[in-house]
Amino acid sequence: MRRLLLCDDAADYRALVDSVLAGTDDFTVVGEAVHGRDCLDKVGDVDPDVVLLDLDMPLMDGFEALPRLREQAPSARIVVLTSSWSAERERRAMDLGATAFLEKPRNVLELPDALRAALGPCRARD
Numbered sequence: 001m002r003r004l005l006l007c008d009d010a011a012d013y014r015a016l017v018d019s020v021l022a023g024t025d026d027f028t029v030v031g032e033a034v035h036g037r038d039c040l041d042k043v044g045d046v047d048p049d050v051v052l053l054d055l056d057m058p059l060m061d062g063f064e065a066l067p068r069l070r071e072q073a074p075s076a077r078i079v080v081l082t083s084s085w086s087a088e089r090e091r092r093a094m095d096l097g098a099t100a101f102l103e104k105p106r107n108v109l110e111l112p113d114a115l116r117a118a119l120g121p122c123r124a125r126d
Contacts, residue, residue, distance in 0.1 A: 001025070001026055001027065001028055002026060002027050002028070002049045002050050002119070003028055003030045003046070003047070003048045003049045003050070004021065004027055004028065004029050004030060004048055004049070004050045004051070004052055005029075005030060005031045005032070005033065005039065005042060005043055005046050005048035005050070005051045005052070005076075006018065006029050006031070006032045006033070006052045007032075007033040007034075007035070007036070007038070007039035007051060007052065007053045007054060007057070007062070007065070008032075008033075008034075008052070008054040008057070008081070009034050009035055009054065009056075009057040009058060010054075011034075013104075014032050016108050017029070017052070017108065017111065018032070020108050020109060020111055020112065021111070021112060024112045026112075026116070027112060027115065030046045030047075030048055031045070031046035031048065034057070035057040035058050035059040035060050035061075036053075036057060036059065036060030036061060036062060036064055036065030036068075037059050037060045037065075038059075039051065039053065039065055039069065040060075040065060040068055040069065040072060043069060043072050043073045043076070044072060044073070047073075048073070048076050049075075049076060049077065050076060050077045050078075050079060050115075050119065051069055051073065051076050051077070051078045051079070052079050052081045052115075053065065053066065053069070053078055053079065053080050053081065053098075054080075054081060054082055055080060055082045055084065055089065055093070056082065056083075056084060062080060062082070062093070063092065063093070063096060066078060066080075066093065066096040066097055066098060067096050067097055069097070070096075070097035077099040077100075077119060078097060078098050078099050079098065079099055079100045079101075079102060079115065079118055079119070080093045080098045080100070080101045080102065081102050081104055081111075082101075082102075082103065082104060083103065083104045085101075085103040089101075099118070099119070100118035100119065102114050102115070102118060
């Protein structure tokens with residue numbers, strides 16, 4: 001099972017994603033953060049396999065948090081999950097160390113399949 005840290009400033013969206021992923025056998029949300037600084041503070045404590053990272057957040061956005069997350073959690077896979085896709089934003093996120101860049105699906109029930117496709121097969125934790 002993949003352990004996820006969900007970093008998004010919208011509390012209702014975090015709750016929705018948590019609920020959807022709780023219905024799967026391969027994802028569990030182990031922590032939530034409301035902005036990039038909060039995510040950096042929590043990543044070491046929850047030791048996630050995956051960080052779902054929004055880009056547009058107050059205090060510290062996803063672009064600023066991304067390289068710092070890479071340093072603090074080098075084995076975590078960072079999936080940008082944003083509602084504002086552009087080729088330039090995707091390229092920038094990937095250059096900063098994102099594993100994948102996903103546009104928030106219109107139907108949140110499609111998120112688990114999108115994550116599986118972006119992450120590939122689940123590997124057991126050591």
